[in-house]
Amino acid sequence: MSTALLTDHYELTMLQAALRSGAAHRRAVFEVFARHLPGGRRYGVVAGTGRVLDELERFRFGDEEIAFLREHRVVDDDTLAFLSEYRFSGDIYGYREGEAYFPASPILIVEGTFAEAVLLETLILSIMNHDCAIASAASRMTNAAGKRPIIEMGSRRTHEQAAVATARAAYIAGFASTSNLMAGHLYGIPTAGTAAHAFTLLHDSERAAFEAQIASFGAETTLLVDTYDVAEAVRTAVELAGPRLGAVRIDSGDLAAAAQEVREQLDSLGAFDTRIVVTSDLDEYAIAALAAAPVDGYGVGTSVATGSGVPTAALVYKLVARETATGKLEAVAKRSVGKPSRGGRKEAYRLIDRSGHADTELITTSGLIPEDAIPLIRPLMIDGEVVGREPLPAARARHAEAVSLLPLEALHLGRGYAAIPTEFA
Amino acid sequence: MSTALLTDHYELTMLQAALRSGAAHRRAVFEVFARHLPGGRRYGVVAGTGRVLDELERFRFGDEEIAFLREHRVVDDDTLAFLSEYRFSGDIYGYREGEAYFPASPILIVEGTFAEAVLLETLILSIMNHDCAIASAASRMTNAAGKRPIIEMGSRRTHEQAAVATARAAYIAGFASTSNLMAGHLYGIPTAGTAAHAFTLLHDSERAAFEAQIASFGAETTLLVDTYDVAEAVRTAVELAGPRLGAVRIDSGDLAAAAQEVREQLDSLGAFDTRIVVTSDLDEYAIAALAAAPVDGYGVGTSVATGSGVPTAALVYKLVARETATGKLEAVAKRSVGKPSRGGRKEAYRLIDRSGHADTELITTSGLIPEDAIPLIRPLMIDGEVVGREPLPAARARHAEAVSLLPLEALHLGRGYAAIPTEFA
Structure with missing residues (x-):
């Protein structure tokens, strides 16, 4: 065209x-x-x-x-x-x-x-x-994140074609992957993602949703644990997936406090290698503020897709x-x-x-x-x-x-x- | 596709x-x-x-x-x-x-x-x-502009496809026209524009540039008057185009003061019907602040294409x-x-x-x-x-x-x- x-x-x-x-x-x-x-x-x-x-x-x-x-x-x-x-x-x-x-x-x-x-x-x-x-905004975020990987997931916050270019620019600036499939197709950028709250709400219980996801993607998947009660969700997640559970994602609340609690809970359940991914309106300042929290990766959406101001x-x-x-x-x-x-x-x-x-x-x-x-x-x-x-x-x-x-x-x-x-x- | x-x-x-x-x-x-x-x-x-x-x-x-x-x-x-x-x-x-x-x-x-x-x-x-x-930002601008028309000209400040959608959304919210040709082609939105500073700089003098533009588009065109000295440019513009000159555009400086001076100058030269169009980082606040200035139209770029914050x-x-x-x-x-x-x-x-x-x-x-x-x-x-x-x-x-x-x-x-x-x- x-x-x-x-x-x-x-x-x-x-x-x-x-x-x-x-x-x-x-x-x-x-x-x-x-x-x-x-x-x-x-x-x-x-x-x-x-x-x-x-x-x-x-x-x-x-x-x-x-x-x-x-x-x-x-x-x-x-x-x-x-x-x-x-x-x-x-x-x-x-x-x-x-x-x-x-x-x-x-x-x-x-x-x-x-x-x-x-x-x-x-x-x-x-x-x-x-x-x-x-790229200029994304670079500040990767600096703040240090060695922890960041997933670019801002597609829904920007024009549908700008979303593809956003994934590309963020990848240049050090983001690890993107949620955007077209960016994977056009530019070979690794794509990532597992499930949203809608998937949990669709099922008759959080347990049923987790079972379905694990049945389809194995214990290595990332389960979203904040649809209802985080502690209950983490308990269910490890019960169903075992200590090989890949990761849990927290998408609301005070992320530093939540990550600390979830890390302790995961460790107490023997899930020492289960990673914690946090999302929810993160920008470079929020990422920097989480440097001391037991977080293994970030998902960034709105702020990267809009150049963080x-x-x-x-x-x-x-x-x-x-x-x-x-x-x-x-x-x-x-x-x-x-x-x-x-x-x-x-x-x-x-x-x-x-x-x-x-x-x-x-x-x-x-x-x-x-x-x-x-x-x-x-x-x-x-x-x-x-x-x-x-x-x-x-x-x-x-x-x-x-x-x-x-x-x-x-x-x-x-x-x-x-x-x-x-x-x- | x-x-x-x-x-x-x-x-x-x-x-x-x-x-x-x-x-x-x-x-x-x-x-x-x-x-x-x-x-x-x-x-x-x-x-x-x-x-x-x-x-x-x-x-x-x-x-x-x-x-x-x-x-x-x-x-x-x-x-x-x-x-x-x-x-x-x-x-x-x-x-x-x-x-x-x-x-x-x-x-x-x-x-x-x-x-x-x-x-x-x-x-x-x-x-x-x-x-x-x-559209939400554009609506504030058309409210502030009242009956004065606004040209959407933010294409260069946003992703190339987002630019087309920007023109469409701004038009819904009452903008009169757009600089974006694709928006004209896809959506039938009126397109507008005449010349940038580069056109004046290209020629051996501002006079030569104005002569070229008038020769091609007639006296009804809009001449950009702030490449060198505004008063000198307005004098040259009316001398060449006569009182039928369509409009002058001011793209820098204190727009309210500049518009006032240019209006007085145009009137003194008999160019009572020559319109004044102002551009240069306008947003809804700047438009509102120009309500009492003798301005006939606005061009808005960055702020509309980025949702004005x-x-x-x-x-x-x-x-x-x-x-x-x-x-x-x-x-x-x-x-x-x-x-x-x-x-x-x-x-x-x-x-x-x-x-x-x-x-x-x-x-x-x-x-x-x-x-x-x-x-x-x-x-x-x-x-x-x-x-x-x-x-x-x-x-x-x-x-x-x-x-x-x-x-x-x-x-x-x-x-x-x-x-x-x-x-x-």
């Missing part, structure tokens, strides 16, 4: 006017960056780049799309002729998925003619504003350079009040201090390559062909490494400034 | 265990409701129902979906056999789109066997949690009744701490007081129909066939009427309690 109409009306009217003025064919450089990290976050996490590459391959104006644009007189016939032949033939560079970013980091750079690059603004920003917001990453797509009438590439930037932009095609490096930690995000237009620096910008698409596709586990590993290189302050959950300063050279 | 995998893993494992226990074939009633209105909102707005009906028609486990589930051993062969034949054959009732709702309002009721109804939980909640959150509607899908072993339909409800639920299949009515305003949301399991009450629940799907589809303008008109019936307190933007109480009979 074509992605071409996932685009703002004005991208096409700009194209029409620029085709008329002749400026449409000027070479242009657009950059995706965040002026600030919303929510007082210490770092952002790049995600969505792989989806951008996938969706650009389907960014074509076919008969159906052209017919709509013609019928609604969105643009004129010359512009429709251009669109029907449209195929992005330029270059895209950017930070790779899983990498950390900071204010002004040029996480995606699109180079082509103005005509071909301006059309991609909406789709690229939609994908990256969503996926970076999710920051549902969009405040990324913008700005023209930073374009060809002049004389054929020279010239830096440009608007001067709108309160919306700082810097012209010129950037390179970006992360400078590492003697302790091995990142200490500066260096953004440069000089062309000079600093020493002891990690180059952050890699080719993703050259002459319209994808060159930067990579498997999801690579992005996940990069995230883990990128976070490990940040100064410890980056892991503080409170509001503050970026963990390292951005400098311009 | 099948929507069947837009589903949580545990819906399928519950199905497997219930098929094994035999309980899967019990009749069941699930209800979608909100325990509270998040964000201290006074009312919610129903949206997404039409999308639910569309997507349920594509909720089929085809060869591709079955192959994925088999390969990953999500469920056993008996369950796969059930799924490959699956087609929802039950009934769905609910509030119609555009209607207001309150805590506990049963905005969607799904009746069928447990097996066929439980599978729909994730998809239904994804759609309705998203769309209701957007409430990106998900806190709707749940709960089993409220199911068949017993003896074939009787019995009310059920979990007793989990802090998560109140009421068993039994509900009816809902809005009671109207003598002044003609709504004063109570009445939820009843009695079967009695109160006097002077608006029945809220209508059939949407009967025996698996859609019976409740309606054109989008009908939902939009219903929203306007539903809001007009609410007590005035419902329009307060501050945090508070629901505008009318929910009573149970």
Whole structure:
């Protein structure tokens, strides 16, 4: 299915006017960056780049799309002729998925003619504003959880397709699995889940429900124990499944206190290896508060799917350079009040201090390559062909490494400034 | 494309265990409701129902979906056999789109066997949690804007498919148009937009950019005037387009002050009919604060696409009744701490007081129909066939009427309690 109409009306009217003025064919450089990290976050996490590459391959104006644009007189016939032949033939560079970013980091750079690059603004920003917001929130949660695994289970709290992208972004940021089957199908992310309260309520008793679940999935399953009385449910669960019961899930109440009681009860029943999974409106703060509780895993829904208070990453797509009438590439930037932009095609490096930690995000237009620096910008698409596709586990590993290189302050959950300063050279 | 995998893993494992226990074939009633209105909102707005009906028609486990589930051993062969034949054959009732709702309002009721109804939980909640959150926020914005039109332009701030649903939900709640072309194509929503700062920066001067836009779209176009200096831009705009210039757009700075200055300047230049459109991180509070400013229209992006602080509607899908072993339909409800639920299949009515305003949301399991009450629940799907589809303008008109019936307190933007109480009979 074509992605071409996932685009703002004005991208096409700009194209029409620029085709008329002749400026449409000027070479242009657009950059995706965040002026600030919303929510007082210490770092952002790049995600969505792989989806951008996938969706650009389907960014074509076919008969159906052209017919709509013609019928609604969105643009004129010359512009429709251009669109029907449209195929992005330029270059895209950017930070790779899983990498950390900071204010002004040029996480995606699109180079082509103005005509071909301006059309991609909406789709690229939609994908990256969503996926970076999710990954940035998810990264805080995996930091807070330490070695304990987190299941992403927020599908029901967000748009049905955003749910699939949520699972993908959370997986990059270190989540262990997802409840979302489409994410398993499309991206190979492990899927997980056993039962909801409805399953217990369906049966004539909690005992009958547990029996049914164990009969079908074995003693290794996870039983949900808070439909009626938790202590009674745990007693029944171990009675039916024996000490090999895989896990119990608690989905309400004071989770720290409940986990403590359930752990003691499980141990007293000899179910020493039965794990405790907790869910119920968890976010990074709640996870951190459970660090000392006897919890073996978390399920996180609403907060990860909504970016934990920051549902969009405040990324913008700005023209930073374009060809002049004389054929020279010239830096440009608007001067709108309160919306700082810097012209010129950037390179970006992360400078590492003697302790091995990142200490500066260096953004440069000089062309000079600093020493002891990690180059952050890699080719993703050259002459319209994808060159930067990579498997999801690579992005996940990069995230883990990128976070490990940040100064410890980056892991503080409170509001503050970026963990390292951005400098311009 | 099948929507069947837009589903949580545990819906399928519950199905497997219930098929094994035999309980899967019990009749069941699930209800979608909100325990509270998040964000201290006074009312919610129903949206997404039409999308639910569309997507349920594509909720089929085809060869591709079955192959994925088999390969990953999500469920056993008996369950796969059930799924490959699956087609929802039950009934769905609910509030119609555009209607207001309150805590506990049963905005969607799904009746069928447990097996066929439980599978729909994730998809239904994804759609309705998203769309209701957007419509509920958008409604506050259209209330604040009064007769001034609002363009929805948040596509770039949310997932690319959520963007399309955002335009639809905002339109139901009274937005005039959208920037999103796919929403125009799929739903017939008017689309709008002219140019971004990049268009001005592309040209060698602002004058050249304005000339190009006017040459292509005529004097009736909307010119963006804040790329460099607003007063200079307005002067150039009227010089080039004449007093018939359609509109100017201001996208930065103190919008009230800027609009006042631009209005005076336009009038001094004889451009009395040139409209002023303002954009730049507007939400319902900013719109309300601009009520006295000489503004003719608003463009709203981030805040509408993210639900203005409430990106998900806190709707749940709960089993409220199911068949017993003896074939009787019995009310059920979990007793989990802090998560109140009421068993039994509900009816809902809005009671109207003598002044003609709504004063109570009445939820009843009695079967009695109160006097002077608006029945809220209508059939949407009967025996698996859609019976409740309606054109989008009908939902939009219903929203306007539903809001007009609410007590005035419902329009307060501050945090508070629901505008009318929910009573149970």
